[in-house]
Amino acid sequence: MSIERRSFEGRLALAKELAINVANHINSAIEANGIAAIAVSGGSTPARFFAALGKHKDVDWSKVIVTLVDERWVSETSDRSNAMLVNERMLQGPAAIARFLPLYTGGQTPDDAAIERTNALLGDLPRPFAAVILGMGGDGHTASFFPGGNTLSKALSAAGPALAIEAPGAGEPRVTLTLPYLLDTDALYLHIEGEEKAQVLETALGEGPVEQMPIRAVLRAGKPVTVYWAP
Numbered sequence: 001m002s003i004e005r006r007s008f009e010g011r012l013a014l015a016k017e018l019a020i021n022v023a024n025h026i027n028s029a030i031e032a033n034g035i036a037a038i039a040v041s042g043g044s045t046p047a048r049f050f051a052a053l054g055k056h057k058d059v060d061w062s063k064v065i066v067t068l069v070d071e072r073w074v075s076e077t078s079d080r081s082n083a084m085l086v087n088e089r090m091l092q093g094p095a096a097i098a099r100f101l102p103l104y105t106g107g108q109t110p111d112d113a114a115i116e117r118t119n120a121l122l123g124d125l126p127r128p129f130a131a132v133i134l135g136m137g138g139d140g141h142t143a144s145f146f147p148g149g150n151t152l153s154k155a156l157s158a159a160g161p162a163l164a165i166e167a168p169g170a171g172e173p174r175v176t177l178t179l180p181y182l183l184d185t186d187a188l189y190l191h192i193e194g195e196e197k198a199q200v201l202e203t204a205l206g207e208g209p210v211e212q213m214p215i216r217a218v219l220r221a222g223k224p225v226t227v228y229w230a231p
């Protein structure tokens with residue numbers, strides 16, 4: 001495992017520092033390739049980080065593509081939508097001109113046709129990502145790699161880009177980028193907050209099956225991961 005840990009006294013300080021680092025990765029990718037893509041997580045944790053990143057005036061946001069590592073299969077007007085969080089918190093001010101590629105592409109369920117639409121959209125992404133920022137749930141899921149996921153094994157091994165997944169703890173059906181697709185990135189971060197998640201990470205770093213705590217697939221992939229944590 002190649003894991004660097006960075007701990008902060010407060011969540012705002014973490015958000016600002018993570019935003020500086022991600023902005024630097026974006027700028028390096030733009031300098032090298034003229035364009036940069038990042039994949040971000042949803043849920044509740046990234047809100048402060050999104051706000052901090054979106055304020056960066058040193059980024060040429062017209063050359064940035066933002067997508068999600070995973071999405072709940074709900075419309076962008078739902079308060080469960082990860083896209084809504086990105087739009088409301090990050091894609092404001094300087095970052096409003098960035099291009100956003102959603103994973104939810106309409107319809108009741110992420111059936112084959114819907115995932116085909118998602119994958120067609122993702123075809124516009126430059127590779128590798130400039131940065132991928134993962135989160136983690138209290139059950140050890142990351143992206144939508146949930147314990148008990150009906151397509152978990154494929155999600156952890158397929159080239160991707162995206163596939164549908166359902167799991168008892170996931171709420172709605174979901175779409176997730178696959179692990180190999182996410183690992184094709186210049187920089188990989190895991191952003192977690194709170195004592196409970198610190199404990200979950202400790203457990204995940206120990207021995208045990210990936211199926212029980214799918215975050216282990218990331219931690220064991222051999223790709224350097226920087227963990228950002230604040231209480």
Ligand SMILES: O=C1O[C@H](COP(=O)(O)O)[C@@H](O)[C@H](O)[C@H]1O
Binds near residue numbers: 044137
């Ligand atoms: O459902 C999800 O949960 C995880 C963790 O979210 P948090 O609310 O505990 O921060 C998130 O990383 C993932 O993107 C999201 O879809």
